[in-house]
Amino acid sequence: MKKTRITSIRSSLAWLVAACLVPAIVMAALLLTYDYRRQRAELVRDTVAHARALIHAVDREFAGAEMSLRSLSTSPSLQSQDFAAFQEQATTLLHRHYANNIVLIDAGGQQRINTARPYGQPLPKATNMAQLERVLKNGRTDISDLFIGPVLKRPLINVAVPVYSGNTVSHSLVAVVLPDHLQKILSDYRFPPNRIATIFDASGVIVARTREAPRFIGQPVGPDLTQRLAEADEASLESVSREGIPVLTVFTRSPTSRWGVAIGIPVESLTEELRRSLWLLSGLAMLLLASSLGLAWLMGGRIVQSVRALRSAALSLGYGRGATVPALEIREVDEVGQAITRASLMLTDASKALTDSEARMRGIVESATDAIVILDDSRNIVLFNFAAVTMFGCPLEDAIGTPFIRFIPERLRADFSAQLLTPREPVTGEEEIPIKVATAMRLDGEEFAVEISFPQVLAGGSEVHTLILRDITARLRIHEALERSNLDLQQFAYVASHDLKTPLRSIGGFVQLLEKDYASKLDERAVALIRRTAAAATRLEQLTDDLLSYARVSSDSRAFAPVDCSEVFEDVLQLLDAPISASGAGVTAGPLPTVTGDRTQLVQLLLNLVANGIKYCDGPPLVHVFAEMHERVWVFSVRDNGIGIEPKHHERIFEIFKRLHTQQEYTGTGIGLAICRRVVISHGGRIWIESAPGKGSTFRFTIPATAGESSSS
Numbered sequence: 278m279k280k281t282r283i284t285s286i287r288s289s290l291a292w293l294v295a296a297c298l299v300p301a302i303v304m305a306a307l308l309l310t311y312d313y314r315r316q317r318a319e320l321v322r323d324t325v326a327h328a329r330a331l332i333h334a335v336d337r338e339f340a341g342a343e344m345s346l347r348s349l350s351t352s353p354s355l356q357s358q359d360f361a362a363f364q365e366q367a368t369t370l371l372h373r374h375y376a377n378n379i380v381l382i383d384a385g386g387q388q389r390i391n392t393a394r395p396y397g398q399p400l401p402k403a404t405n406m407a408q409l410e411r412v413l414k415n416g417r418t419d420i421s422d423l424f425i426g427p428v429l430k431r432p433l434i435n436v437a438v439p440v441y442s443g444n445t446v447s448h449s450l451v452a453v454v455l456p457d458h459l460q461k462i463l464s465d466y467r468f469p470p471n472r473i474a475t476i477f478d479a480s481g482v483i484v485a486r487t488r489e490a491p492r493f494i495g496q497p498v499g500p501d502l503t504q505r506l507a508e509a510d511e512a513s514l515e516s517v518s519r520e521g522i523p524v525l526t527v528f529t530r531s532p533t534s535r536w537g538v539a540i541g542i543p544v545e546s547l548t549e550e551l552r553r554s555l556w557l558l559s560g561l562a563m564l565l566l567a568s569s570l571g572l573a574w575l576m577g578g579r580i581v582q583s584v585r586a587l588r589s590a591a592l593s594l595g596y597g598r599g600a601t602v603p604a605l606e607i608r609e610v611d612e613v614g615q616a617i618t619r620a621s622l623m624l625t626d627a628s629k630a631l632t633d634s635e636a637r638m639r640g641i642v643e644s645a646t647d648a649i650v651i652l653d654d655s656r657n658i659v660l661f662n663f664a665a666v667t668m669f670g671c672p673l674e675d676a677i678g679t680p681f682i683r684f685i686p687e688r689l690r691a692d693f694s695a696q697l698l699t700p701r702e703p704v705t706g707e708e709e710i711p712i713k714v715a716t717a718m719r720l721d722g723e724e725f726a727v728e729i730s731f732p733q734v735l736a737g738g739s740e741v742h743t744l745i746l747r748d749i750t751a752r753l754r755i756h757e758a759l760e761r762s763n764l765d766l767q768q769f770a771y772v773a774s775h776d777l778k779t780p781l782r783s784i785g786g787f788v789q790l791l792e793k794d795y796a797s798k799l800d801e802r803a804v805a806l807i808r809r810t811a812a813a814a815t816r817l818e819q820l821t822d823d824l825l826s827y828a829r830v831s832s833d834s835r836a837f838a839p840v841d842c843s844e845v846f847e848d849v850l851q852l853l854d855a856p857i858s859a860s861g862a863g864v865t866a867g868p869l870p871t872v873t874g875d876r877t878q879l880v881q882l883l884l885n886l887v888a889n890g891i892k893y894c895d896g897p898p899l900v901h902v903f904a905e906m907h908e909r910v911w912v913f914s915v916r917d918n919g920i921g922i923e924p925k926h927h928e929r930i931f932e933i934f935k936r937l938h939t940q941q942e943y944t945g946t947g948i949g950l951a952i953c954r955r956v957v958i959s960h961g962g963r964i965w966i967e968s969a970p971g972k973g974s975t976f977r978f979t980i981p982a983t984a985g986e987s988s989s990s
């Protein structure tokens with residue numbers, strides 16, 4: 278599992294500050310560097326321009342000298358070999374020019390005149406023979422490198438032009454330029470003091486220099502520059518100056534004289550501004566970082582303080598002490614604080630309501646007449662109400678935490694556990710709570726019968742096993758006594774009616790004999806009495822039969838079997854054959870189901886209802902029998918077109934001996950419907966009537982459908 282990194286608010290804020298500032302600082306540094314590069318490129322461009330201007334000035338000097346020499350070379354005194362006059366002419370020219378002296382050298386290398394010496398003095402041979410040879414050979418102006426002059430014995434530069442005699446070069450006319458002159462051009466240029474500007478000759482020898490000129494004149498330029506000079510006429514390079522200073526050197530060379538100018542800018546001065554800016558930037562950045570971090574630290578502190586106030590409030594809420602959070606500095610945290618305060622109030626209300634409701638529940642549980650026992654998942658007792666304490670004769674403290682099974686006789690425990698204490702699907706509230714009759718045991722070992730209902734519900738995600746127990750010992754006792762007395766009564770009724778039947782039949786037989794044999798000998802009144810006696814005997818016999826039937830209807834469902842009600846109806850039709858024919862009744866039936874029951878009883882039920890339909894009718898009777906399925910019970914209906922019954926009698930007609938008519942109006946015993954009710958009840962159903970006088974009657978009774986049947990059957 279990935280571990281969550283925990284960070285504090287303060288460090289998060291510090292990171293935020295760093296994340297905001299560092300890129301900005303890096304950006305600023307990059308911009309500075311970029312600016313430095315731009316400035317440096319600009320400086321190189323400017324310096325190149327200066328170098329070009331300078332070399333141009335040098336070239337101009339040489340060109341000026343060349344011009345003067347060329348005009349001098351065509352002097353008539355030179356043509357006429359009047360060297361004295363020529364020296365004078367040359368000296369005059371010198372006053373207008375910058376050359377130190379003018380020298381005329383013949384083809385053999387001998388100086389003929391030298392304005393540095395009075396005319397006529399012996400002169401040495403020229404030392405720069407290479408230049409002389411070039412002039413004689415090429416016939417073109419030639420500018421020498423720096424060399425030591427034979428007359429002046431110091432470093433100098435010769436600008437030489439050829440002197441023609443006819444078509445051949447006879448002499449070389451030379452203007453001697455001293456490095457001082459070039460040094461002056463350099464100093465006239467007024468470079469910034471830290472620049473190192475150098476004028477060097479075609480061989481790369483220093484001729485003039487802004488810094489330490491006497492030390493370096495006559496020496497070659499630095500090795501890096503020398504190497505670069507061999508490759509290009511104009512470039513910039515990082516090198517080290519002759520005095521050992523790292524410099525950015527820019528150089529350019531004249532295409533004509535091959536002389537050049539190098540300007541060195543000390544790198545230190547170049548990067549100084551950048552360094553200063555970078556130092557300033559880092560200083561500022563540090564300051565900014567420090568102040569921002571400080572601010573973040575302070576703000577973090579405030580947030581932490583507010584949040585800590587919430588923490589203690591939340592903990593206090595957790596301990597159920599309630600929490601009031603004071604106003605906090607940070608709005609969002611304050612909102613949470615207010616929410617906690619509100620939640621605390623709501624919790625207080627809720628917990629009070631819970632306490633009240635618990636108290637109420639406890640009151641109900643404790644005052645319940647049924648024993649209520651709640652078990653945990655291990656089937657140990659967690660709740661044992663007062664009724665349970667009384668029922669099991671077990672003090673509360675002895676019961677709590679012990680297994681409930683201890684209150685079941687040992688021989689029945691396995692069965693009980695399997696039936697009641699094994700996990701089941703929790704009750705959803707729609708199905709009926711199962712109720713079982715079991716044998717329980719008091720603490721003293723006395724066994725007794727209990728009725729147990731065990732709703733099993735889900736509460737807070739876990740199952741709650743509740744047992745509600747009712748001591749049914751007394752009820753069972755009453756029930757048994759009732760059953761016994763019922764049985765006795767039934768027995769009595771049966772015996773009584775059975776024993777009555779024989780003498781009754783004898784009485785009826787004797788009375789009939791009396792009428793038959795003595796009717797002619799007796800007066801009318803005696804005959805009428807005999808007839809009434811016979812009728813009474815018949816009625817009494819009927820009554821006895823009916824009573825016998827009534828007594829026979831038992832509630833013992835053990836003999837129940839599937840009974841096809843169509844067959845029942847057929848039996849009824851046969852049994853009622855005589856009254857149907859006599860009254861001309863129409864008796865019909867719709868499709869009838871098969872139910873579980875006692876066939877004889879069901880025949881009797883339907884027989885009584887159909888017979889009544891035929892009997893209690895003024896016109897030709899129409900009786901229809903049909904059945905419908907309603908929520909897992911069959912509802913049978915027996916509908917007639919008879920005289921109907923007032924609603925006020927709808928209940929009492931089902932009581933035994935209750936009749937609405939005299940014998941004269943309609944004969945009967947008042948037992949038929951009582952039998953019907955007994956039969957229906959013994960089959961687990963109920964019976965009722967829907968009727969009004971003159972509107973016919975519909976008797977309805979229900980019989981539970983056999984398991985597996987549905988409304989479609």
Ligand code: ADP
Nearest residue numbers: 889890893921930936937945946947948949950
């Ligand atoms: P009885 O032997 O008198 O028919 P019952 O118990 O069958 O006794 O009926 C009780 C009384 O209910 C009858 O006396 C009669 O008044 C009334 N009764 C029963 N069935 C009908 C019916 N189909 N139509 C009208 N009245 C009826």
